[in-house]
Amino acid sequence: MSLFDRILHKWLFRSLANQLLITYLLVITIALMAVSLWALVAIRKESLTDLQNTLEVEAVNLGLEIDNDLVLDSPQARRRIQTAVERRATRLGVAIVVVDKDGRLLSDSSPPMALKNLSNEQEINEALAGVISNTTRSEPASNINWLYVAYPVRSMGETTGVIRVGVALTEIERRLKRDLIVFLEIIFATGVVTILISLWLANRVNRPVKEMSALAKQISISGDFSAFLPVSRKDEIGELCISFNQMIGRLREQERMRQEFIANASHELKTPTMAIGSVVEALQAGAAEDPKMRSQFLQSLERLTDRLTSLIQDLLDISKLDSGAEARGQESVSINALIAEAVEQVRAHAEKKGVDLSLKLADGEVPDSSEGAVAAEPKIVGNYLQLLRAITNILTNAVNYTPEGGAVSVTSRLIEGKVSVRIQDTGVGIEPADLPHIFERFYRADKARTRETGGTGLGLAITREIIARHHGTVDVESTVGKGSSFTIQLPLR
Numbered sequence: 001m002s003l004f005d006r007i008l009h010k011w012l013f014r015s016l017a018n019q020l021l022i023t024y025l026l027v028i029t030i031a032l033m034a035v036s037l038w039a040l041v042a043i044r045k046e047s048l049t050d051l052q053n054t055l056e057v058e059a060v061n062l063g064l065e066i067d068n069d070l071v072l073d074s075p076q077a078r079r080r081i082q083t084a085v086e087r088r089a090t091r092l093g094v095a096i097v098v099v100d101k102d103g104r105l106l107s108d109s110s111p112p113m114a115l116k117n118l119s120n121e122q123e124i125n126e127a128l129a130g131v132i133s134n135t136t137r138s139e140p141a142s143n144i145n146w147l148y149v150a151y152p153v154r155s156m157g158e159t160t161g162v163i164r165v166g167v168a169l170t171e172i173e174r175r176l177k178r179d180l181i182v183f184l185e186i187i188f189a190t191g192v193v194t195i196l197i198s199l200w201l202a203n204r205v206n207r208p209v210k211e212m213s214a215l216a217k218q219i220s221i222s223g224d225f226s227a228f229l230p231v232s233r234k235d236e237i238g239e240l241c242i243s244f245n246q247m248i249g250r251l252r253e254q255e256r257m258r259q260e261f262i263a264n265a266s267h268e269l270k271t272p273t274m275a276i277g278s279v280v281e282a283l284q285a286g287a288a289e290d291p292k293m294r295s296q297f298l299q300s301l302e303r304l305t306d307r308l309t310s311l312i313q314d315l316l317d318i319s320k321l322d323s324g325a326e327a328r329g330q331e332s333v334s335i336n337a338l339i340a341e342a343v344e345q346v347r348a349h350a351e352k353k354g355v356d357l358s359l360k361l362a363d364g365e366v367p368d369s370s371e372g373a374v375a376a377e378p379k380i381v382g383n384y385l386q387l388l389r390a391i392t393n394i395l396t397n398a399v400n401y402t403p404e405g406g407a408v409s410v411t412s413r414l415i416e417g418k419v420s421v422r423i424q425d426t427g428v429g430i431e432p433a434d435l436p437h438i439f440e441r442f443y444r445a446d447k448a449r450t451r452e453t454g455g456t457g458l459g460l461a462i463t464r465e466i467i468a469r470h471h472g473t474v475d476v477e478s479t480v481g482k483g484s485s486f487t488i489q490l491p492l493r
Ligand SMILES: Nc1ncnc2c1ncn2[C@@H]1O[C@H](COP(=O)(O)OP(=O)(O)OP(=O)(O)O)[C@@H](O)[C@H]1O
Pocket: 314, 393, 397, 398, 401, 425, 427, 428, 429, 430, 438, 439, 443, 444, 445, 446, 450, 454, 455, 456, 457, 458, 459, 460, 461, 484
């Protein structure tokens, strides 16, 4: 590759605008050249036909004037022919030749040409055979193109001679050359205008694209989403700018949520850690000497480490769900076995709290009267441990937020290819203002109360994430003072 080639290659393929420019230029030039060529050929043909017709009319008129003299073949007749030929030739600026029926030259308007042997010329031979003939040819002596029309003069069904009228094509050719120059000028001017328009257009398209790419580069280097792109247009580029800004907005929102999550998580971790620190300090300060106090402090140490462990487990679960790492574990899960196990897990806790726990499963009794409509063993596809976690979180809440003497019931039903699990309690209920937020991370309806029970506000967030991954939904209804009802719906296999 030569240096020029390399520069051209670089110039062309580094810029979209240049590629467009070259394409436009090529298409326009080729189209204009084709049109010009066609026009020139058409003009030339048209002019030649016009000229031919004129020459033919001239030949016919001359034929009418000299046809008698041609038959006579006397010196006087020849002189009359010569006079007529010269008169017409000078009047019209053409060259006229007359030959007799044997091809011998009788008269010539321009003497030097008379030296030639005319019987060899094709158009005269054709005319002698009786047809009007015309031809264009370059005369070797002058290198000028001529148009000839040869006309047979006939008398009583016989060809008595041929009149050939010729004209030099210099004038037509000059005109065609002039037209060609005009066409080339138009092509050149169009090319220049195309280049200017393309440059303007390219600049218009390129500027926002360059701004966008600069901003994207800045974001990728510094991670700073503070700037938006200016949107000043309504076309596709404007739309792209809007989408780009929406993407920046989304990134900002995600970044804000990430920072909030870290702040919340550190805060939640700090509380029990500091409490452990003070208990250890108290033990060191002498509380360990007294057996009663020692066992009390050790118990609270155990509670605090349990809380820390479960908090760390929640955080790990959330980050695993976020990264999608556990999304793969797909198995066939028996929904009733799952619910039964979840209930068993919280049973001890419920008994300790004095909360009644009841269970009603879909295939224990057929929910609708149509016989055999329900499969004996409803199954879903998913991750058993995750689903168990999702249900226990809701069940634990139900027991936690229900005072002594209350009741928690779990029912499962099959509706239209779905299983619906309902966990209902007669607990404290949730304020309408809190309801839309309880599935958010770290959200607790009653901050003071839940501190006692040790909640961090991650349980329902984890549940919602898991259920969403299994293409299901979680809904809640609640009345303050009466109780809450959570419903999970999952598609059956
Ligand atoms: N059955 C319920 N009755 C009343 N309030 C509830 C119930 N379930 C959830 N809540 C409210 O919703 C909030 C969020 O519940 P979530 O399970 O996410 O957090 P948590 O129970 O406080 O903490 P943890 O992360 O330990 O589960 C709770 O703090 C509580 O205020």
